[in-house]
Amino acid sequence: MSSRAPWIVFGSALAGYLAVGITLSLRFGFILGDALSRTAAAQAVLLSRDPHVSAIGFIFTPLTGLAQLPMVAFASWWPAITRWNISGITVSAAFMAGAVVMVHGICRDRGLPGRYRILITVVFAINPMIVFYGANGMSEAGFLFLLCWAVRRLIRWVGTDDVHDLLLAGIALGLAFLARYEGVVPIALAAVLVAVVTACRRGREHWKDMRRRAVLDAVLISGPGTAMFLVWITTSWLITGEALAQLSSSYGNTAILTQSGGASGDLVQTTAFSLGAFIALGPTLLVTFPLAVVLATRRRDLEFVVAPLLFGGVLAFQAGSYITGSTFGFLRFFICAIPLAAVVVVQLFPAAGDLPTRRAGAYRRHRPSCPPMRTAAAVAAAVLCVSALPVTAWAMLQPSLSSQQYALGYLLAGDPSAADSEATTARRVIDSFATERELAAYLDGQALPDGSILVDSVYGFAVLAASEYPRRFVIPSDLDFTQILNDPAAAGVRYLLTVPNEGRGVSDAINRRYPTIYDNGAQLYPLELEVPNTGADQPDWRLYRVPS
Known part of the structure; x- marks a missing residue:
């Protein structure tokens, strides 16, 4: 049974998240913009008029989009895969189910009795934020899975000194960066943690003898992530001319903040929101974390340090970014509080039994097979886990x-x-993208040739994802986009699909080339269609005809 348990956990969680995601999308039409944007990028890699890998874009990190490619490849036969973000939902469901498996694995590695292992795993899996982000195609699911994987392997390494655990943790952290940019934070923190733990393993009086091994271990844990970071920013620079397009590009985060009116700038307000978000997603930490610190100190338990350092580092980075005005105040940015709360509860229990390992190192720590455990304390910890659910649900x-x-x-x-x-x-x-789906259906019914509609993906991604004929669109990832933008008629373009030149619309390439295009067709193109938008924070559309 134990060998099948991870598969049972994965299959159950995957089925649940898929069911919720498909219901939200197909029945209610509830799709988040960032998720649909990644789907449109994956669509551009395979199904655009100019398919190529770099069409995945450099604003978002690529893992979530690349993982969708096997499903998006079939969108030509079943357009619902992209229109309703089914590919994104499937990927996030699989990743979040993997995160549930990792939490279950942390419980098992700790030696928890089966009933508590199941309870903590289930409470994590059904947390409303975990369910929602396992079901909506966003990148949080992939990031959480990889960070939970890294945390589990680093906790194991502290006890086993097995280089295999260290290498797997490094690979997980590297992939976590490819899921979300804040993945650089746990990479750096893990390197410091590993170096310090290794250097002190023979005691402070021998730390000079351990320096070489400490450096080697730090390189092993940080090497994969560092390599992925360098390859990613170098590739971005070679293709776009910007190493960190997510920050410096006209489509990037800094530009979006400016176009949206800038950050709050109120230190009290941003700090209060950050604290509120942390407490809403990890309310049990107010009780369990201080208790776990005391217990870990009494037990001399270094395993406890891993989760607060890695998850806490991400949380601190997100809070600092929002407080300093470099990002938005979204509750999802603090989602790492949920696995942190789960792991801290796990570590209230004493570690039981030596961990099975492929090759234990010289500094393996042996654990008692049956450590004393008070039933009342265990029950209290379990009750705390369950109590977090209504708090998070209310906050959402x-x-x-x-x-x-x-x-x-x-x-x-x-x-x-x-x-x-x-x-x-x-x-x-x-109903954010209902208008874009209707607009895509209208354009699909026009029997147009390939390359006949020019549109920027700033807002156009939702139209692209909903269309049955993505090859009809000329988009910024096409290598000849700039040439066609400068002379649409010569390239056979029949329509320009435009949005107002305000807010995020100022970064739209068509607006930058023709600043008055939305208002009057730049006095070059006659108005063909105007579509008021019913979605929140979505622009009205105007379709201008290009004279032949």
Whole structure:
């Protein structure tokens, strides 16, 4: 049974997340923009008029998009794969199911009794934020899986001194960077942790003798991530001319902040939000973390240090980024508090039994086979785990804390009355890309040739993902995009699909080339169609015809 347990855990979680994701997408039409944007990028790699790998883009890190390619390849036969973000949902469901397996593995490695192992795993798996981000195609699922994998392997390495655990942790951290940029933080912190632990393994009086091994171990843990980081920024620089396009590009995070009106700038407000988000997602940490610190100190348990350092480093980075005004205040940025809370509860239990390992190192730490454990303390820890669920669920439904998730509370509500502004706004959030799907259906019905519609992917990604004929669109990842933008008629373009030249629309390449295109067709192109948008924070569309 034990050998099948990870597969049972994975299969159960995967089925649950897929069911929730497909229901949200197909029944309610609730799709998040960043998830659909990654799907459109994967579509551009395989199904655009100019397919190539670099079409994946350099604004988002590539792992989530690349993982979708096997499914997106079949979108020509079944367009719903991209239109309803089924490929993204499948990938995030698999990744989040993997994160659940890693939490279960951490419980098993700790030697927890079966009932507590199952309880902690289930509570983590059904946490509302974990369910939602396992079901919506966003990159959080992949990042959590890889970070949980790295944490598990580093915890094992502290006890086993097995180089295999160290190498696997390094690979997981490297892939975590390819899932989300903040992956650089745990890579650096893990290198420091490993170097310090190795240097002190023979005691402080022998640390000079251990320096060479400490450096080697730090290189092993950080090498894969460092290599992936260097390859990624070098490739970005060679292709786009910008090493960190996510920060410096006109499509990047800094530009988006400026176009959206800038950061809050209120130190008290941003700090309060960061603390509130942390407490909302990890409320049990207020009790369990201090207790775990005391217990780990009494037990001389170095395993405890790993999770707070890696998960906590990401949380501190996200809080610092928001407080200093370099990112947005999204609840999802603090999602690492959930696995951190789960692992801290696990480590309230005493470690039991030596870990099975391929090749134990010279500094393996032996653990008692049956350490004393108080039933009352274990039950209290389990109750704390369960108590976190309603707190997180409540936080997700608060617009002030959860601007991207609160609309979930209105999924089953009927059409709101005009007087209920909050419900009306939530309905628009749920229907964010309904207009783009209707616009894609209209364009699909025009029997146009390939390369006949020019559009930027700033907002156009939703139209591209919904279209049955992505080859009809000329998009920025096409190698001849700039040439065609300068003379659409000569390239056979028939339509320009435009958005207002305001907000994020100022970064739209068509607006930058023709600043008055949305208002008057740049006095070159006649208006063919105007489409008011019903989605939240989505622009109205105008379709201009290119005279032949």
